Amino acid sequence: MKKLLLSGNEALAEGAVRAGCRCYFGYPITPQSEIPAYMAKRLRQVGGVFLQAESEIAAINMVYGAAATGMRAMTSSSGPGISLKQEGLSYLAGAQLPALVVNVMRGGPGLGNIAPSQSDYFQATKGGGHGDYHLIVLAPFSVQEMADFPHLAFDLADKYRNPVMILADAILGQMMEAVELKNNEKNRLIEKPWAVTGARGRPQNIIRSLFLKEGELEAHNKLLQKKYRIMKKNEVRYQLTGDPDPEVLLVAYGSMARVCMYIMPRLKKIGVRTSLIRPITLWPFPYDIIEDISKKVKFIFVLEMSEGQMLEDVKLASREKCPVYFYGRMGGGVPEPEEVLTKIEEVLKVESKRKNYKIRR
Amino acid sequence: MYKDVIIAGFGGQGIIFAGKLLSYAGLKEGKEVVFYPSYGAEMRGGTANCTVIISDSMIPSPIVSFPSGAIVMSYPAFDKFLPRVKKDGQVVVNASLIKERTKRNDLYIVRIPANDVAESMGNSRVANMVALGAWVHLSGVVSLKALLSSLKDVLSPDKSDLLKINEKALKKGWELVPNSD
Numbered sequence: 001m002k003k004l005l006l007s008g009n010e011a012l013a014e015g016a017v018r019a020g021c022r023c024y025f026g027y028p029i030t031p032q033s034e035i036p037a038y039m040a041k042r043l044r045q046v047g048g049v050f051l052q053a054e055s056e057i058a059a060i061n062m063v064y065g066a067a068a069t070g071m072r073a074m075t076s077s078s079g080p081g082i083s084l085k086q087e088g089l090s091y092l093a094g095a096q097l098p099a100l101v102v103n104v105m106r107g108g109p110g111l112g113n114i115a116p117s118q119s120d121y122f123q124a125t126k127g128g129g130h131g132d133y134h135l136i137v138l139a140p141f142s143v144q145e146m147a148d149f150p151h152l153a154f155d156l157a158d159k160y161r162n163p164v165m166i167l168a169d170a171i172l173g174q175m176m177e178a179v180e181l182k183n184n185e186k187n188r189l190i191e192k193p194w195a196v197t198g199a200r201g202r203p204q205n206i207i208r209s210l211f212l213k214e215g216e217l218e219a220h221n222k223l224l225q226k227k228y229r230i231m232k233k234n235e236v237r238y239q240l241t242g243d244p245d246p247e248v249l250l251v252a253y254g255s256m257a258r259v260c261m262y263i264m265p266r267l268k269k270i271g272v273r274t275s276l277i278r279p280i281t282l283w284p285f286p287y288d289i290i291e292d293i294s295k296k297v298k299f300i301f302v303l304e305m306s307e308g309q310m311l312e313d314v315k316l317a318s319r320e321k322c323p324v325y326f327y328g329r330m331g332g333g334v335p336e337p338e339e340v341l342t343k344i345e346e347v348l349k350v351e352s353k354r355k356n357y358k359i360r361r
Numbered sequence: 362m363y364k365d366v367i368i369a370g371f372g373g374q375g376i377i378f379a380g381k382l383l384s385y386a387g388l389k390e391g392k393e394v395v396f397y398p399s400y401g402a403e404m405r406g407g408t409a410n411c412t413v414i415i416s417d418s419m420i421p422s423p424i425v426s427f428p429s430g431a432i433v434m435s436y437p438a439f440d441k442f443l444p445r446v447k448k449d450g451q452v453v454v455n456a457s458l459i460k461e462r463t464k465r466n467d468l469y470i471v472r473i474p475a476n477d478v479a480e481s482m483g484n485s486r487v488a489n490m491v492a493l494g495a496w497v498h499l500s501g502v503v504s505l506k507a508l509l510s511s512l513k514d515v516l517s518p519d520k521s522d523l524l525k526i527n528e529k530a531l532k533k534g535w536e537l538v539p540n541s542d
Contacts, residue, residue: 005381005388005396005514031400114400175423176381176396178388261421338426 003178008140008168009034011147011179012102013042016074018182019151020189021100022048023073025062027055027081030114031170032104035076056081060088060101067097068207070195072154076102078170079120080111083128089163090129093224094209096194098157100150101135102166104173105305107332115332116170118254121309124167125283132221134228136164136235137282139253143177151182156235158190160227167282169305171255171334231284238286242275243268248344249293250276251314252303260303262337263344272348282310290317297322299351301344303335304328323351362392362417364502365425368493369410369442370434370455375489378515379432380411383493385511386503387415395423408437415502432496434475434489436461443468453496455488471499473537479530484523487530494534505535 006014013035016024024039036052043050049066053059059075066073077085082103092099105120107113122128124137136156140146146168153164196205211217239257242250242264250260257278267274277293279286294300299322302311308326315324327343329335366383370376377398384396398411412428414420429447433439434455446452448467457476473495475488497508512527 003388005385005394170400171397171423174398174400176384176394177420178394255423259422259424334424336424336426337422 003180005176006143006147006179007034007174007176008143008146008172009104009174010038011143011181012076012150012166012168012173013038014181015147016100016150016154017042017046017048019072019154021072021074021150021154022046023063023066023071024048024050024075025053025059025066025073026075026077027053027059029078029081031106031116031173032076032078032102034173035102035104056084057088060085060092063099063101064088064092064095064097067092067099068095068196070192070197072098072100072158072189074100074102074150076104078104078106079108079117082120082123086123086129088129089135090127090131090133091209092163093129093133093135094131094220095207096161096224097163097207098154098161099163100153100157100166101163102168105167105169107330113332114170116255116305116334117330117332118169118256118305119307119309119330120167121282121304121306124165125285125313133224134162134231134283136160136162136231136284138164138166138237139280139282140166140168140172141254141257141278143172143175143179146172147179147181158192160231161194162227162231167254169254235281236284236286236288237280238289239278239280240275240289241278243273244275246273246275246293246296247298248272248274248348249290249297249300250274250303251279251290251300251310252276253279253282253310256303256305256335259335259337259340263341266341267344270345279310285313285317287313287317290314291319291321294318294321299323299325299347301347302326302328303340305334306330362502363414363420364416364430364500365412365414365428366430366432366496366500366502367410367412367425367428367442367445368432368434369408369438370489372407372409374409374434375486376409376434377411379489379493380413382508382511382515383413383415383497383503385514386497386507387413389507389511390503392416392503393418393420395420397423408435410438410442430496430500430502432492433459434492435459439463451496451499453492453499455492457488469499471495471538473534475534478533478537482526482529482533484526484530487526490527490530491534491537494531494536495538496534498535498538505531
């Protein structure tokens with residue numbers, strides 16, 4: 001199939017349309033404004049609805065409305081806008097509505113800047129809104145995955161009746177790569193008997209997240225948690241690459257996983273066996289595989305464009321079976337390959353000393 | 362084959378256009394490509410740069426610490442990026458706007474008066490194509506043919522009248538670099 005040169009944002013938008021998304025509501029913000037721009041042009045061609053809302057809050061609530069009717073609906077934004085959408089995300093989760101929300105992360109906190117960042121990990125994976133809920137969070141690492149993941153996201157959202165977030169960063173949104181677009185395959189749109197489609201000839205469907213009767217909300221929460229347990233069991237996704245018998249384990253997601261892939265052959269050259277775990281689902285997080293490998297390696301090295309957010313999950317997973325080191329930069333600073341390599345070499349030095357110390361004792 | 366190049370200059374010099382064109386040419390020749398632009402509040406007169414990586418196999422990092430090539434179109438770009446180019450890197454310097462010389466003697470540098478050449482062709486806006494044509498000849502990363510045939514993919518349809526002058530400028534830049542052997 002012919003490959004196209006697309007930016008991550010364009011690829012994601014086209015991928016969403018091909019996944020059957022027919023409703024986009026959003027408000028522009030760098031570094032993801034190419035998504036609404038593309039949707040404005042494209043959705044019209046397929047009989048969909050593009051609407052630039054008056055605010056991010058309006059946009060997420062329009063998604064709520066469209067999703068309630070059974071449509072595949074989405075919104076996208078970056079940090080400041082995603083913060084505004086948190087109320088809506090909590091409502092979507094509470095009302096069990098499937099929808100796609102995309103965050104192309106930029107530097108924070110506050111209005112921050114427009115440079116790449118991964119500092120919205122906590123917000124995405126730990127529940128940025130109120131209540132006991134989870135989003136499924138997908139982390140693409142290439143423009144190809146930016147194109148592919150909307151389909152996966154909508155399928156998962158429909159399957160579990162739960163909002164799904166694609167958590168990308170500005171590098172992935174802005175860079176262009178060759179992409180193979182899956183050709184207008186028939187979407188396996190599933191039946192949505194719960195949707196609000198006009199109740200003629202059937203009992204009324206009600207979409208709500210308000211449960212006031214005694215015990216009702218607790219029962220609803222138990223139902224949600226049961227769903228989350230099934231997701232944790234069935235939907236963990238990750239990519240494991242590198243040496244099958246590693247002494248060093250790298251863990252990184254998104255564009256930082258790419259930086260790690262640059263480093264690995266260089267570490268191999270100096271005789272260090274390395275493998276990389278790239279979580280593809282940040283929630284549910286691949287705890288088990290990291291725990292397994294942490295028993296075998298000398299240390300784990302985590303790389304992020306933040307001050308160590310996924311790091312906490314890696315530490316949880318490793319159960320202190322080995323030391324966990326970290327390097328990250330904040331506020332739009334991008335860890336460069338050579339810089340990261342130097343950091344790992346420093347750790348290798350420290351670790352080799354530590355081992356000698358043990359032997360002498 | 363793995364080649365990374367940084368293209369840098371002022372906003373309005375067609376830096377991003379040149380980067381996209383080079384990327385399309387790479388794609389046309391069946392290579393893996395990454396194009397990563399500076400983005401956001403850029404405007405005419407501000408700084409602009411982009412990284413292009415072309416490779417036979419999967420490109421790991423879109424972020425490049427030390428590129429193996431550079432096209433520098435303005436003095437600030439020369440000042441910022443020339444020190445970062447890897448030893449033996451191929452560099453095209455826009456001599457029309459950059460009078461300064463570098464102390465580095467471990468680079469293949471070709472000085473092209475891109476603005477003057479473009480002006481003599483009747484359109485100063487194609488200085489970027491002159492420089493790109495020169496760099497592609499210097500580095501051999503893609504063919505001139507692939508570059509020329511990619512123009513229509515990058516040039517927006519309403520500017521198709523500029524196709525000819527861009528082609529001419531690419532060829533002119535290519536010719537300004539002497540054959541290495």
